[in-house]
Amino acid sequence: MNTCLYCEGVHTSQFTFSHFLKGGETGLCELCLKKCLFIKEPYCLLCGRSLLHLSSQFIDHDICKDCAVWKTSSYRGMMTKNRSLLHYNAFIKEWMNRFKFQGDYALLLSFKKEWLSLFYQHFKTCSLIIPIPLSAERHLERGFNQSEALASLLPRQIVSPLSRLHTEKQSQKNKQERLQEELFTFSSSRKLNNEEVLLIDDIYTTGATLYKASKVLKQNGAGLISAMTLARS
Amino acid sequence: MLFTVEDNKLVFSPQEGQPISYHSTYTFYPINDAYPFSQKLQEELSQRKLLLTELSVPFVTLYEHYKEGYVQIIKGINKKKDICQCNRCGNTVLQKFGAFPCYTCKEMCFYCRACIGMGRISMCTPLFVWSGPIYKKREHPAFLAWNGKLSEMQQKGAEAIKETIRGKGELLVWAACGAGKTEMLFEGINYALSQGENVLIATPRADVVRELKPRIAQAFPYSSVIALYGGSEDRGKSGAITISTTHQMLRYEKAFDVVIVDEVDAFPFSYDKMLQQAVENVKKQSCATILLTATPNRQWQREIRRGRRDAFVLPARYHRREIPVPHMIWCGNWKKQLLKNELPWKLKKWLKERREKQVFLFVPSIEVIPEIVGIIKKGEKQTEGVHAEDHDREKKVLRFRNGETRILVTTTILERGVTVPNIDVAVLGAEEDIFTESALVQIGGRVGRSANYPNGDVTLFHFGRTQEMIRARKQILSLNEKARKMGLIE
Numbered sequence: 001m002n003t004c005l006y007c008e009g010v011h012t013s014q015f016t017f018s019h020f021l022k023g024g025e026t027g028l029c030e031l032c033l034k035k036c037l038f039i040k041e042p043y044c045l046l047c048g049r050s051l052l053h054l055s056s057q058f059i060d061h062d063i064c065k066d067c068a069v070w071k072t073s074s075y076r077g078m079m080t081k082n083r084s085l086l087h088y089n090a091f092i093k094e095w096m097n098r099f100k101f102q103g104d105y106a107l108l109l110s111f112k113k114e115w116l117s118l119f120y121q122h123f124k125t126c127s128l129i130i131p132i133p134l135s136a137e138r139h140l141e142r143g144f145n146q147s148e149a150l151a152s153l154l155p156r157q158i159v160s161p162l163s164r165l166h167t168e169k170q171s172q173k174n175k176q177e178r179l180q181e182e183l184f185t186f187s188s189s190r191k192l193n194n195e196e197v198l199l200i201d202d203i204y205t206t207g208a209t210l211y212k213a214s215k216v217l218k219q220n221g222a223g224l225i226s227a228m229t230l231a232r233s
Numbered sequence: 234m235l236f237t238v239e240d241n242k243l244v245f246s247p248q249e250g251q252p253i254s255y256h257s258t259y260t261f262y263p264i265n266d267a268y269p270f271s272q273k274l275q276e277e278l279s280q281r282k283l284l285l286t287e288l289s290v291p292f293v294t295l296y297e298h299y300k301e302g303y304v305q306i307i308k309g310i311n312k313k314k315d316i317c318q319c320n321r322c323g324n325t326v327l328q329k330f331g332a333f334p335c336y337t338c339k340e341m342c343f344y345c346r347a348c349i350g351m352g353r354i355s356m357c358t359p360l361f362v363w364s365g366p367i368y369k370k371r372e373h374p375a376f377l378a379w380n381g382k383l384s385e386m387q388q389k390g391a392e393a394i395k396e397t398i399r400g401k402g403e404l405l406v407w408a409a410c411g412a413g414k415t416e417m418l419f420e421g422i423n424y425a426l427s428q429g430e431n432v433l434i435a436t437p438r439a440d441v442v443r444e445l446k447p448r449i450a451q452a453f454p455y456s457s458v459i460a461l462y463g464g465s466e467d468r469g470k471s472g473a474i475t476i477s478t479t480h481q482m483l484r485y486e487k488a489f490d491v492v493i494v495d496e497v498d499a500f501p502f503s504y505d506k507m508l509q510q511a512v513e514n515v516k517k518q519s520c521a522t523i524l525l526t527a528t529p530n531r532q533w534q535r536e537i538r539r540g541r542r543d544a545f546v547l548p549a550r551y552h553r554r555e556i557p558v559p560h561m562i563w564c565g566n567w568k569k570q571l572l573k574n575e576l577p578w579k580l581k582k583w584l585k586e587r588r589e590k591q592v593f594l595f596v597p598s599i600e601v602i603p604e605i606v607g608i609i610k611k612g613e614k615q616t617e618g619v620h621a622e623d624h625d626r627e628k629k630v631l632r633f634r635n636g637e638t639r640i641l642v643t644t645t646i647l648e649r650g651v652t653v654p655n656i657d658v659a660v661l662g663a664e665e666d667i668f669t670e671s672a673l674v675q676i677g678g679r680v681g682r683s684a685n686y687p688n689g690d691v692t693l694f695h696f697g698r699t700q701e702m703i704r705a706r707k708q709i710l711s712l713n714e715k716a717r718k719m720g721l722i723e
Contacts, residue, residue: 003328031600102353103349106346140337142336143353
């Protein structure tokens with residue numbers, strides 16, 4: 001029987017024929033899956049955050065207050081929507097830590113099935129996938145780019161026309177600092193040709209990273225831009 | 234990091250190089266005696282194998298020391314055709330390796346998942362080893378400040394341990410739970426320190442390391458004692474006595490003259506190949522090994538019985554009373570009853586009979602804890618549940634020790650180490666796989682440890698007896714029998 005990618009335990013409540021038929025499938029065990037909170041409806045139509053646990057004063061017609069602020073800023077209309085697979089809880093935090101910072105790439109397959117079905121549900125029509133890049137320094141330190149890794153699971157062409165300017169870690173800044181600086185430049189010689197683009201990142205926190213990337217892409221000829229992230233905090 | 238091999242030597246070359254694991258053979262530079270090496274690096278790296286990220290010096294310094302012969306660069310992962318081996322933890326299980334598209338090597342790069350918590354080791358990650366003169370901290374002469382009294386049998390054990398340390402042999406010490414193992418070590422450690430030797434005490438859990446450090450430091454006030462566990466402050470230091478978790482031990486190489494492995498049976502993989510390998514790696518060429526256990530596995534028990542393994546057996550507790558023998562009570566399908574929000578009536582009755590005493594209730598899994606706590610709370614308010622991932626774990630255990638909580642529902646995490654006087658213990662679902670022979674003996678060992686309250690009750694509530702339960706009972710019975718024959722029980 002297969003062991004869990006994360007806890008290395010063998011926990012299944014039932015042993016069925018599908019265990020034989022799907023023999024080589026890897027993923028998380030039932031116990032670990034139980035600790036994940038998959039985002040279900042209702043969610044914010046823009047950023048995809050779950051509205052279930054949000055008090056009503058932060059909701060405005062199916063859109064959360066954070067997104068309402070984005071709509072009034074200069075980033076308005078840069079990104080059509082974001083969808084996230086999971087709620088960023090303690091388990092996902094721990095999982096991310098192992099995947100991203102410790103660099104356990106094998107964990108990538110943990111949510112493969114769910115990640116793919118989220119793609120087919122919302123982003124079937126997109127033609128290009130652009131993972132959010134890392135700075136060269138960070139990339140060297142980690143060995144791989146977690147966004148590229150997540151993008152590689154999806155059945156579309158991956159291009160990387162962006163490059164990252166600053167090297168400080170995002171997670172160590174507050175919202176104000178995040179909003180002010182530019183993060184990306186367009187480094188490809190060929191402009192985009194009004195293609196429908198899907199941005200991929202690991203976490204959507206304030207949305208600043210994704211909005212900034214969209215702006216640069218928009219200025220360089222991208223068509224509709226949306227985003228797909230693994231977790232929404 | 235990428236290297237080329239020129240003149241049979243590794244040369245760092247980020248442009249044209251290949252991952253270090255691709256180079257099959259290379260030699261190292263001879264030591265340049267005139268080179269003024271960094272003493273900080275010497276202290277940090279002596280007798281260890283570390284990653285670049287674990288060192289405080291930059292790569293440039295490290296590379297310079299390499300060229301002068303003071304540092305060797307070795308592969309993180311050995312790869313031969315289909316076989317991978319991690320040079321830090323010794324992992325060779327193919328399933329425990331992963332691969333990722335590496336930014337450094339620009340191709341798929343294998344890495345070890347078994348020891349990834351200590352920093353990833355992949356095909357392009359070198360390990361650094363110190364090959365210069367070994368760092369030797371100036372130590373004060375050893376002095377044993379402990380002046381407690383050992384019982385007659387403990388004294389015999391202490392002498393056997395000391396003798397083994399002197400003769401650089403291997404000894405298994407099988408002492409019943411609560412026999413006072415730590416105290417038996419002091420004399421031997423003292424002898425080793427007086428010879429200027431390095432002592433390692435390895436134990437499976439960080440809790441134990443933290444608990445042991447002050448005790449050892451108190452006993453040897455003039456010697457340096459360092460404690461190593463994930464996130465400890467003593468990282469990079471060295472001392473005469475090192476107390477370490479199994480994992481931290483993997484960073485050392487040929488470093489110790491005396492290795493004491495505490496609770497051998499409790500290691501994550503019990504004393505299996507990987508751990509044996511790790512212990513072999515940290516030993517110097519001639520090294521004494523002391524293995525401590527309260528519940529040796531069946532193979533060892535057999536070897537001891539047939540005299541094939543050097544062992545010292547201490548079957549009785551220091552207060553000269555029998556170890557309580559577990560009772561077994563059949564309680565039906567308790568899982569089904571839990572679904573109905575009920576406890577088996579036999580367990581309820583057992584709990585009711587113990588209005589005055591504190592009780593440990595062991596259950597097989599974390600998930601059932603909240604339900605059981607909820608049910609018991611209806612009758613007894615001072616009930617709490619605790620498990621390994623509980624953030625308030627230490628607080629809850631402390632409350633139990635202080636007597637504020639009367640019933641503590643827990644998983645097997647508390648089977649070792651926690652000592653509370655005058656308690657009774659029950660196990661619900663003792664037939665589950667998690668309750669192995671050694672786990673059950675350890676659980677039983679929680680009871681009657683203090684001299685003031687040497688008696689207590691251990692009851693296994695089960696839905697069908699297992700071999701493990703029967704063997705656990707047999708083990709305790711035979712220990713008591715042995716103790717009686719040796720005249721250790723009144």
